[in-house]
Amino acid sequence: MTLYLPIAEMSVSIAVYLALGAAVGFLSGLFGVGGGFLLTPLLTFLGVPPAVAVATSSAHVLASSVSGAVTHYQRKNVDVKMGFVMLAGGLVGTIIGVEAVHLLRKAGLFELTVSLSYVTFLGVVGTLILIEGVNAWRHAQKTGAARSLRKSGQHSWIDGLPLKMRFNRSKLYISTVPPIIIGMFVSFMSAIMGIGGGFILIPAMIYLLRMPTGVVVGTSLFQIVFVAAFAIILHAVQNKTVDIVLAAILIAGGVVGAQFGTAAGEKLRNEHLRILLGIVVLIVAARMAVDLVTTPGDLYSIGSLTGGL
C-alpha cells in the first residue's frame, strides 16, 4: 500500500517506512540514543529529500525519546535536574549551531563539514565505546562482576570548578559548568549534523561527568526530548521541511520498536550493550567513510535551492 507524502512530494510504501521506523526505534530504545544518526542517512538513501529527512527524523527521535524516557522515568533512571542543566547549555548551543550552519553554507563548506563530522565523531565515539565495552566485558568475565566506571573518591580538575550542585539521582556533587558545556557542545554538533546527539551525550556523561551508567540512558533520552521538539519547530518555521505524514508512519513503527528495545536492553548486560552500540556506530561511520573515499558513480548531483540542507 502506498501513500503520497504532502511535503516530500513522493509516493512511498507504508510497510517499508513502518519497518524502518520500528528498526530504528528498537535500537534507540536499546541504547538510549535518539536514532537520528541512523534514520537520516537511511531516509536519504530511500530517496527522501535530505532537508525533509533531517527535519522529519527529529519527530521520530522525539517520539522514541518520549516513549523511552517515560519508561526510564518510571524505573527512576532519569536525573531530571541534570537533564535540565544540560538543556540550558543545549538551547544556547542550538542557536550557535544554526548560525554556524548558515555561515558554513555561505562559504560552501557545509556538506564537507557534515560528512567529516559524521565520520570523525561516529568513528571516535564508536571506537571508544567499543574499547570500553570490551574491557568491561573482559573484566567482568575475570571477576564475575561488572566493573564500576566510577571510582569513588577520585578527584579531577572538574572538582575544582565553581557553581556546584547536588544531583541526587546521579549521586554526584559537581560543578554545573561541565554539564552546561557538554549540553551546549552536543546541541551545537547536532544542529550541524541534524541528529539528536545521544551517541555523543552518553559517553560524555559516563566518561566526563562520571554519572552512573544506570541513569545515563534515561537522562540522555529526557534531554533529547526537548532538543528534538525545539528542532522540529525550528525546521517547520525556517525550512518548512517537516512531513507530518512521513513522521506519523515512522513514529507508529518507532514507538513500538522503542518499547521492545528498552525491554531487550534490560535483559542485556551493560558491557554487552556498549559493545553493540560501538559496533552499530562504527558501521555507520565506515559506511560514510567509504562514500567519502571511493570514486562516486556520478560526479554530478542536483541541488534544489529551496529547503534546508
Place this chain on the structure above:
Amino acid sequence: MRRNVCAVLFAMLSLTSAVSAEPAKESVEADASTRQVAITSSFTGTEILVFGTVENSVQPSADAGTYDVVVVVEGAPAPVVVRKKSEVGGLWINTSSMRFASLPSYYAVAATRPVDEFADQAVLDANEIGFEHLRMILVRSGHRTASPAELADFKAALIRLKEQERLYVRSNFGVTFIGRSLFRATIALPPNVPVGPLVARVYLFKEGQLLGQYKSRVMLEREGVERFIHDSALARPVLYGIVTVIMAAAAGLAAAVALRRPA
C-alpha cells in the same frame, strides 16, 4: 443531360476545392484530456493525453508523414544548482557548482520523429523544443572561470540527472496521427512530479517550416487532506510544528503506557 450536369458540377466542385486548398493555411488546435490533475494521498503518478487536429490538412493518410507535430509539457520554472565532486586529498567532495537561473521543474517532449530531423536549430532554440534547446542561463559558478567545455559538461549532467529522476522525458515517436488530421500523445507524469501548473505546447511543422502552435494549461493541484496539510505547513508553520511535536510526544507517551510491563 442530367448526368452531364452532375459531372460538370462535380468537376467544378473538385476544382474549387483544389484551388481553395492551396492558399488555405494549415493550423493546429489541441487540448489535454484532463485540465485538472488531483494529487491525493493515493497519487502514484498519472498520464495525460494531449490530442489535437491539423486544420485544413492535406495529408492523404495517417502515416503519410506530411506533418510533424511536437508536444511539449512543462512544469513551473525553478532555479537549479548542479554540483560536481572531485578528489581532494583522498576524499571525494563537492568542489565546483553551477547555478542556473530557471529550468522547467518537469519537461516532457514528444514528437512524430526526432525533432532535429525536421526542424531548424534556430526554431528549436527559440521555442525551447528538446532538452538541448532549453535556455540554461548561468547565474553564478562556484569558481571564477568556467570554460565552455565545462559548462557543456554541467548542462549534460543536469539533463542526465533529470532524466534519471524521470522528470525530463523524451519520446521521439510519441506523437501519432490517427487520421488525416487527428493526432495524439500520452505524457507520463511520475509520482515525484513537482506540484504546480503545467503548460502543454503543441507545434505543427511541414517540411521544416513551423506552421502553427497551440498552448493549453493543465492544473496539477493537491486536493483533500494533502492540500490541507501542505497549506497548513506553509501558512501556519509554528502551529504545524507544535502539532507535529504534540503528535510525536503523544504517540511516545501512549506507547509507553499501553505497552508498560511490570518494572
